[in-house]
Amino acid sequence: MKTTRSASGRGRGRPSPPRRHWATGAAVGLLAAGVAIAAAQLVAAFVGELASPVVAVGQAAIDLAPGWLKEFAIRRFGQGDKLALLIGIAAVLIVVAVVMGVGSLRRRWVGFAGLVAFGLIGVLAAVSRPTSDQLSALPSVIGVGAGIAALRLLLGEAAPARSSVIGRSAGGTTRGKLLAFDRRRFLRTGLALGGLAGLAGVGSVLAGQATSKAEASRASLRIPAPLDTPPVARASDLHVTGLSPFYTTNPTFYRVDTAFIVPKVAAGDWRLRVHGMVDREIEMDLSQLLHRPLVERDVTLACVSNQVGGHYIGNARWTGALLKPILDEAGVHPGADQLVSRSADGFTVGTPTAVVMDGRDAMLAVAMNGQPLPLAHGFPVRMVVPGLYGYVSATKWVVDMELTTFGAFDAYWVQRGWAQQAPIKTESRIDTPRSGHLAAGPIPVAGVAWAQHRGIERVDVRVDGGPWQVAQLAPEDTVDTWRQWVYRWNATPGQHMLQVRATDRTGYTQTGQEVPPPPNGATGWHTVIVGVG
Numbered sequence: 001m002k003t004t005r006s007a008s009g010r011g012r013g014r015p016s017p018p019r020r021h022w023a024t025g026a027a028v029g030l031l032a033a034g035v036a037i038a039a040a041q042l043v044a045a046f047v048g049e050l051a052s053p054v055v056a057v058g059q060a061a062i063d064l065a066p067g068w069l070k071e072f073a074i075r076r077f078g079q080g081d082k083l084a085l086l087i088g089i090a091a092v093l094i095v096v097a098v099v100m101g102v103g104s105l106r107r108r109w110v111g112f113a114g115l116v117a118f119g120l121i122g123v124l125a126a127v128s129r130p131t132s133d134q135l136s137a138l139p140s141v142i143g144v145g146a147g148i149a150a151l152r153l154l155l156g157e158a159a160p161a162r163s164s165v166i167g168r169s170a171g172g173t174t175r176g177k178l179l180a181f182d183r184r185r186f187l188r189t190g191l192a193l194g195g196l197a198g199l200a201g202v203g204s205v206l207a208g209q210a211t212s213k214a215e216a217s218r219a220s221l222r223i224p225a226p227l228d229t230p231p232v233a234r235a236s237d238l239h240v241t242g243l244s245p246f247y248t249t250n251p252t253f254y255r256v257d258t259a260f261i262v263p264k265v266a267a268g269d270w271r272l273r274v275h276g277m278v279d280r281e282i283e284m285d286l287s288q289l290l291h292r293p294l295v296e297r298d299v300t301l302a303c304v305s306n307q308v309g310g311h312y313i314g315n316a317r318w319t320g321a322l323l324k325p326i327l328d329e330a331g332v333h334p335g336a337d338q339l340v341s342r343s344a345d346g347f348t349v350g351t352p353t354a355v356v357m358d359g360r361d362a363m364l365a366v367a368m369n370g371q372p373l374p375l376a377h378g379f380p381v382r383m384v385v386p387g388l389y390g391y392v393s394a395t396k397w398v399v400d401m402e403l404t405t406f407g408a409f410d411a412y413w414v415q416r417g418w419a420q421q422a423p424i425k426t427e428s429r430i431d432t433p434r435s436g437h438l439a440a441g442p443i444p445v446a447g448v449a450w451a452q453h454r455g456i457e458r459v460d461v462r463v464d465g466g467p468w469q470v471a472q473l474a475p476e477d478t479v480d481t482w483r484q485w486v487y488r489w490n491a492t493p494g495q496h497m498l499q500v501r502a503t504d505r506t507g508y509t510q511t512g513q514e515v516p517p518p519p520n521g522a523t524g525w526h527t528v529i530v531g532v533g
Contacts (some may be wrong), residue, residue, distance in 0.1 A: 022102055024186070028154045029101020029111065031193050032094060036115060036147025040122070040200070044139040051136040053122025053185040058085055058260040059345075060125040067416055067518060073313075074305050079255050086260075104155060111151045119144030121172055130346025150193050154186070166418060189209055211236050218379050219265035221372045226294040226319055231522060233298060233477035238484045240446040242432030246477070246484060247298075248314035250374050256303045256390070258412065263344040263397040267380045272364075276340075276402035279331025286380055289364060292321040297361045297386075300450055300482045304389035305517050309429050309526035313450065315481050318384050322367035323356050332357070332403050335381060340409055341383055342400035349395040350411035351385060352421055353403065360386050360453055361480065365397070387453030388478035389422040389521060419520035426510045428459055428485075428502035430528045436532045440493050445471075446486040447526075451504035455479030458503040461487040464496055471500075479505065491532045498528045 037054065044052035050059070062070075062085070096114065104111030122140030126132060215311040221370060228482040238244040267286050274282040296319045303312035327339075339351045357360045362385040366373060378396030385393035391413045406420055414420050428449035449456045455476060460468035473482040489498075503509040514524035 002484040021105065025102030025105045026098040027101065027118075028104060028151070028263065029097040029099070029114075030094065031154060032111065032115065032147045032151040033097035033118075035091075035150040035193055036118075036143040036317050037144035037286055037380065040139040040143025043142045044130070047135045047138055049264075050131055050246045051126045051139050053118075053126065053140045054086075055261055056122060056125035056129060056136075058082075058089055059129065059258075061085060061089070062258050062260055067418075071305060071517065074256060075307065082260055095096045104151065104259075105416075107315075108155055111155070112148055115144050115147040115151065119147075120338050130342075131344075145500045154189060166314045166431070172217075192406040202247055203426075209522065213266045214264040214375055214379065218375070220498065221267050221380070223319060223367050223372060224274060224290055224294060226296040228293075230296065230298070230478075232317075233474045233481070236477045236481070236484065237473075238446065238486055240444050240484075240486055242434075243446040243484060243486070244431050244448055246315060246474075246481075247369060248316055250316075250369055250371065250377070253314040253377065254303065254312045255314060255367075255376050256305055257396060258347055258459070259343075259345055264495075265344050265380060265397055265413055270380045270399070272381065272399060272401065274326065274330045274401045274403075276404050277333040277336035278327075278403050280329075282326065282330050286366075289321055289381065290366065292325075294319055294321055294366075295361065295363065296478050297363070297384075298451055298481045299384055299386045300480065301390055302450065302452070304391050304422055304521050307517065307521065308427070308514070308522050308524040309528075310522075313448075313482070316369050318363065318365040319367035319370075320363035320381075320384065321352050322384070323362040323364060324359070326364070327353075327357060327403075331353070336403035337402050337407060338406045338409065340402045340411060341395040341398050342402075343395055344397040344399050347395070348409075348411040349383070349392060350406065350409065350414060350420065351388065351393050355388060355393075356385060362386070362393075362517065363490075370485065387423055389424055391418060392420075392422045415524045417519055424452045425521045425523060426454070426456075426502055426508055428500045428510065429526050430498060433498075433530050434528055435530065438491060440491055441492045443489050443532075444486050445489050445498055445500075446484065447500060448484055449500075449502035450482040451502065451508075452480050456483040456502055457505050457507075459483075459485040459487075460500050460501050460503075461489075463489065465499075468501070491513075491530075493532050495529065495531050498530065499525045501525050 040053050044055070049055055073084065077084045096118070100111050100114035101395045103114075119140050122143065122238050123137040126136040129136065187396070194520060233246060270286045272284050297315060298315065300313065300315040306312035337353050339353050339356055341349045341351065362383070365378070365382050365384045366380060368374065368377055373382060378398070381398055383393060383395040383398050392411070410420070430445060431447040433443065433445065445461055449459045456473065459471040459473060461471050462468045469487060471485040471487040476483055501510050501512065510525070511523050514527045516522055
């Protein structure tokens with residue numbers, strides 16, 4: 001079968017070669033999907049960024065992922081796990097959009113059905129969030145409508161090519177026909193739609209001022225001087241090259257949480273509600289919290305996902321209001337053995353009430369290392385409870401605290417198989433040397449050890465499985481912070497195995513039994529292999 005061409009060779013009915021067909025279909029799908037996403041993001045800028053289909057699907061992926069996959073993501077990508085997920089979502093969207101676009105050149109309904117399917121996924125993900133409301137579905141719905149309109153417009157620039165029969169049934173009837181496009185008109189339409197998508201994207205950024213509003217309120221926030229400020233623990237830092245400093249800086253402090261995007265709560269918008277099994281409910285804003293007596297404390301926080309020798313641990317100076325007086329004011333009922341705290345994005349944490357009330361420096365923190373909390377670390381208010389892994393104590397962006405029982409409610413990670421109560425285990429880590437080829441002679445082997453709210457009594461180091469040798473400890477700041485240590489090793493040529501263990505103030509010496517983090521924290525002796533020349 002032959003086709004006729006116009007004098008210019010660009011007749012409207014000319015069928016596209018296979019490669020051009022795929023390129024055209026990819027352009028159709030990507031443009032329609034781009035318009036849909038841009039429109040949804042623009043609406044989400046007004047409704048709330050958690051209602052964005054991209055954000056909602058990303059958060060749902062985090063929530064639905066099995067535990068082993070989350071652990072793999074934390075180990076493999078570290079604090080870049082959310083970025084890796086975003087890249088993965090983008091890749092899936094691109095592939096599906098291309099397939100959808102190519103399919104729509106044969107059967108228009110393929111493209112429309114694909115957009116509707118993705119819209120439904122976005123709606124379901126958005127309305128299933130704990131913070132959803134009656135408008136949460138709107139961005140996905142508007143996005144689908146915009147995408148369908150864009151697809152109709154693009155396909156309206158095409159007509160079935162008489163000679164482009166895709167296939168025939170047994171009876172000889174046509175199963176489908178390829179669409180042929182006037183290239184110039186298609187290009188003009190595509191550029192116009194791309195420009196509209198770009199403008200919608202820019203508009204969503206300009207309209208969504210949550211980040212700038214939160215950052216502006218953080219920059220202008222003035223935190224009153226704490227009534228109780230211990231001296232800075234300068235003597236607790238041994239200043240050994242390669243050793244973690246006693247205080248972890250805000251930019252280098254680890255971040256492990258389930259928030260696909262960082263919740264952005266402006267200081268003036270923050271509210272806290274204390275309710276449940278109490279004599280009287282308490283509601284307060286940030287100004288009222290800051291008018292309470294503030295204290296400053298050095299506290300080491302650790303993530304339960306931290307592997308032996310891992311870096312999901314950090315020490316900072318926290319400023320905040322103690323939790324016990326607030327709960328005493330509310331009047332906690334005797335049977336309320338769990339304090340459930342909720343983040344601004346709906347994440348839940350269950351903390352033993354007895355731990356919060358036993359006199360330790362559990363607080364609602366408003367500052368970190370002398371600065372208002374960074375957005376990524378819970379601005380404007382987060383919980384800090386010494387001695388417990390973060391998933392049962394360190395709620396960021398906290399807006400709600402409910403007194404209840406462990407029998408009545410399982411918090412986010414408990415629902416996923418982690419332990420209900422999780423005191424931090426006695427552990428230690430070698431910071432230097434970690435690897436590489438070392439020169440023979442005196443070498444400092446140094447690191448940190450921690451047993452929050454119990455304190456470190458002794459650290460031992462051994463070489464090549466020999467006898468344990470006592471390391472030098474830095475002066476203790478408090479029992480709630482890690483403790484630096486150093487062992488002066490006279491290294492000899494060859495390959496050597498270095499190991500460390502710690503003993504806490506209760507007399508317990510950390511076990512050498514290797515256990516992975518789930519369900520309540522890893523154990524084992526940190527081991528480093530080094531070569532000496």
